[in-house]
Amino acid sequence: MTEHRMPPTALPHARTGGADAAPAPTGLSNCDAALERYGAKGRAWLDGMWQADPLADAVVNDPGGAGPALRAIRGMLDDGAGVVPEGAPASARALAEQITTDPEWLERDRLDRAADVLVRYSAQWGLVLGAASLLAGADNWIAARPLLMTGRYGHQPAVRSIEVGEWLSEVVRPGGMEVGGPGFARTVRVRLIHAHVRRHIGSGADWDLAAWGVPVPQPYMAFTLAEFGHISLAAMEHLGVVLRPDELDDIYHLWRYVGFLIGVDPALNPVEAADQIAIEELYHLTSPGPDDYSREFVRALTEDYLAPQLATLLVGPDRLRQDVSRRLMYGMSRVFLGDRAADALAIPDGPAKHVVRALRPGLVLADRARLRLLGRDRVTAQGYLARDRELARLKAEHAMTHDLVDAVPGAVGHTT
DSSP: OOOOOOOOOOOOOOOOOGGOOOOTTTTTOOOOHHHHHHHHHHHHHHHTOOOOOOHHHHHHHHHTHHHHHHHHHHHHHOOOOOOTTTTHHHHHHHHHHHHSSSOTOHHHHHHHHHHHHHTTTTHHHHIIIIIIIIIIHHHOOHHHHHHHHTTTTOOOOHHHHHHHHHHHHHSSSTTSSSSSSSSHHHHHHHHHHHHHHHHHHHHOOOOHHHHHHHOOOHHHHHHHIIIIIIIIHHHHHHHHHOOOHHHHHHHHHHHHHHHHHOOOOTTOOOOOOHHHHHHHHHHHHHHOOOHHHHHHHHHHHIIIHHHHHHHSSSOHHHHHHHHHHHHHHHHHHHHHHOOOHHHHHHOOOTTTHHHHHHHHHHHHHHHHHHHHHHHHHHHHHHHHHHHHHHHHHHHHHOOOSSGGGSTTTTTTTTOO
């Protein structure tokens, strides 16, 4: 393999497609099939592998040094005013203008409605984000490689999962996504973390640009939205969560706005379920598949974090609870991902997957009874309290005092 040094100031941006479109990264699979099956969407996907995030990348690569531009953005986020101070670098002003200008399609009341729906199912959502969403992402070793190169892949899966939970807890909250709100602020911080990762990787010689495209490219940012959207919603259905069409539409609207804030180009930012499904299909179609690091991540996430958390809900001797919870978690992952993907990730097979499928009808009835007896408003209020209490418990259990990785001294993206 020929490795290409990628200067941080020379990250490629959008390609135009058409006859003069750049060839797809050589490490991807089935590129011709992606174009044949998905047409313009397939072209946008392949071209997007060369596209980073010009606005965020300009902040961390500001010619005057990243410090002033980053301080201007962080000051805006910390004070909640939605404006950068006068005299801020042009890169900070450009990013601030984009994130504080609502897109014409945005309906803010739908964001809070989506939050209320999701928080009613915090337990189920938290479970499937690990056992379905993160594992679905692990199917592609190119997408996972930036995490590996920054030391965030396979190490401390619990802490990494809690960081995701910290971000989601502010996104999924009334007013959380208002300009200057806590979810808004953390989403922009995640965007800047991505830019720091690109800069960090681009400063070395270990990134094969021709084979892999740019680090954290547009298609993989778009796939993250599907991980939190359709992938998790489809998995939750297996756990008895049946949502109304209007509730689902509001959730997809929320993730469209998250995509806007996090820097996903409109050509790839999913509007509805069908768009997210196409993103999932293109992700897996063009993926080179998982590698040993991917499989180790699956094992570590399941056995070191997800299964022990499930075991706390079971009764009996500790050794029995741990064994049952591990088997159930692997069984759930097989139901959520399907046997073919599960085999590629070396997820053990067994009868637990049949138990998960058999439980679904009873779980549907139990949820309907809960909503009918308690009422949606009461269930929603209880959901916020339980979600925040559980997150605090997990942070204490793992001695975690930060929220996102940019608050960890020495980590990529850390700012002072």
